[in-house]
Amino acid sequence: MDRFEHRDGxxxxxEVPLSAVAEAHGTPTFVYSAATFRAHLRRLREAFAPLxxxxxxxxxxxxxLAILRLAVEEGAGLDLVSGGELHRAILAGADPSRCVLAGVGKTDREIAGALEAGVGVxxxxxxxxxxxxxxxxxxxxRPARAALRINPEVEPGTHRHTATGRRATKFGVDLATAVEVFRGHDRRSRLRLCGLHLHIGSPIATTAPxxxxIDRVLELRDxxxxxxxxxxxxxxxxxxAADYVTGQAPPAxxxxxxxxxxxxxxxxxxxxLILEPGRSIVANSGVLLVRVTYTKESGxxxxxxxxxGMNALLRPSHYDAFHFIxxxxxxxxxxxSRREERPALPGLEEVDVVGPLCETGDYLAIARSLPPVERGDLLAVYAAGAYGMSMASRYNSSPLPAEVLVDGSSARLVRRRETYDDLVAHELAVPSQATPLLGALR
Ligand SMILES: Cc1ncc(COP(=O)(O)O)c(C=O)c1O
Structure with missing residues (x-):
């Protein structure tokens, strides 16, 4: 599943103790395992090799960018949804012709940029x-290839926020109108409509959807x-899917x-055939490292x-998602021995693991069984690699966390923690006379 393991407690x-990462870079910090990332990517590639x-x-x-580099070094292309992601792809050394660009609201600027870069589909x-x-x-x-995103009207069995292939979503076109859209496309255009695309939701832990x-899309192809x-x-x-609980995700x-x-x-x-996996590669490749500031009893x-809390990892409050801690x-x-909601161990206490923000929805776990923890302890929030840092916010003026990439016994800081000055770096009304007062905060 991953390369995050307790050894000698x-x-x-x-090979890197997370206490050493916290010592060197502070908390909150996302820590990624390069070996886990490569292993998941390779398993997918091997499983689907016949196609x-x-x-x-x-x-x-x-x-x-360091994570994108890992993907590129493994020979993967990239699935993009914005001009910002295309910018990252280019900086990470990706070959644009091996990238695909999706998104329901592509602007003219994004489209032109992707055409100039030579995005594949x-x-x-x-x-x-x-x-x-x-x-x-x-x-x-600029010649380009296009695939029409189809809404195959299947039930993926996921949270309503991430079920994307049902009827009447904002994504894609209905099966019934797809032929019409193909027929309406001007075949003299430099844009060649020659593919079909779908993404039915996430995470999907069964194969039936x-x-x-696929059956519906093959009928459409006919x-x-x-x-x-x-x-x-x-x-x-x-x-x-990914393993938020041990054994939850079917193998590739x-x-x-x-x-x-x-x-x-x-x-x-x-x-x-193109596949656009994210979560199944990177979720188990990352943990969020947080420190306990206080404990308390109330009601x-x-x-x-x-x-x-939700500023670094939005998934528990946004999707009711379970993250083992x-x-x-x-x-x-x-x-x-297993990561699950109620591990069968003696002496656990039921606690709510919450963040510091001014919102009741700011939590990482509710009613969770943990060994007794105290102020100053370090906690790992598992399977936080996917939709963790990429959905993190600065709510309550919280500087964004640091990111560290571990590879064997090396731990490289791949994004420094934001400072208070970073928080206001794009604002244009900072009074210059305030500067001397800021010394103590820096
Ligand atoms: C079009 C598209 N492709 C791929 C993905 C990646 O999904 P996952 O990370 O679950 O593999 C998403 C996720 O939202 C998506 O919208």
Whole structure:
């Protein structure tokens, strides 16, 4: 699952004790394991090898340049959803022709930038957007390939915020209108509409929604064929699950066992397959390291107040998501064999693990069984690599956390912690006479 393990009562990322990371870089800090990231990416690639897919790591899941470099070094392309992500991709050394660009609201500036950079496939979300990308491609004289995002109307069984392939979402076009959109596209345009794209939700811990969606998309491909319209590219999106609880996510081989047989013939006939995994690669590759600032009892509940909450990791309050949390330093007898809500260990206490912000929704865990913790203890919030730092905010003027990448016994700071000056760096009304008063804060 990952390379975060307690050894002799001390949590390590690969060979590096997390207490040493906290000592060197403070908290809150996201700590990533390069070995875990590579292992998940390689497992996906091996599982789907019979379909020779282009893996496009989904930048939105964790977009630090050092993480993107890891993906690029492994030969992956990138799945982008904005001009900002394209900027990151280029800085990370990605080959734009191995990148795909999605997003329901691509602006003219983003489209032109992606055409100039030579992005491999535009994943198109509406007929109006298709016409606009085609217009800009023709104006710029830039050829490009496009895939139409289909809304296959399957139930992914995920949180409503991340179920994207149901009927009537803002994403893609209905199956029923897809043929019409293809037929309406001007074939003389430099934008060649030659693919289908879908992303049905995330995280999806069963294979049935993928199988249903693929069956529908293959039927659509047959109807397009009957109209003389070819499909060269099929992009299945992302959404494979991660282990928030031990053993929760099917291995890559299970997804592949369901998907490969359905697509093998099409791939043998020349269909190019793209996958856009994010979470399944990077979620288990990261932990959020926080320190306990205070503990308290109130109204019969025990609270553990940490130096970060929803500002660093929004998922518990935004998606009701479960993240396993455990102290970094514990006697070996108190290291659970599985990460789950209620580990079967003696002497645990039920606590709410909360952040410092002025909002009741600012928590990391509610009613969680933990060994007794005290002010000053370090806690690890597991499986925080995906949609952690990339969704972090500065709410309550909280400087963004640091990020550290561990590789074997090296721990490299890959994003420094923000300072108070960083918080106001883009504001244009800082009175110069305030500067002397700030000395003590810096
Ligand atoms: C179009 C698209 N592709 C890929 C992904 C990545 O999903 P995941 O991180 O679950 O693999 C997302 C996530 O929102 C997405 O919207």
């Amino acid at each position: 001390s949590l390590r990322a690969e 020779r897919p282009q893996l496009c790591y989904s930048v939105k899941s964790c977009s630090n 535009f994943n198109i979300e509406s007929a109006e957007e298709l016409a606009n990308v085609a217009r800009i491609a023709d104006d710029l004289g 993928y199988v249903d969606a 109807s397009l064929r009957r109209h003389g319209l070819g499909v060269e590219v099929l992009d299945l999106g992302g959404g494979f 081989s299970t997804y592949a066992a369901a998907i490969v047989p359905r697509l093998r013939a099409a791939v043998e006939e020349g269909l190019e 019969g509940r025990r609270f553990v107040i940490c130096d970060a 455990w102290p970094c330093e514990v006697p070996p007898a108190l290291v659970p």
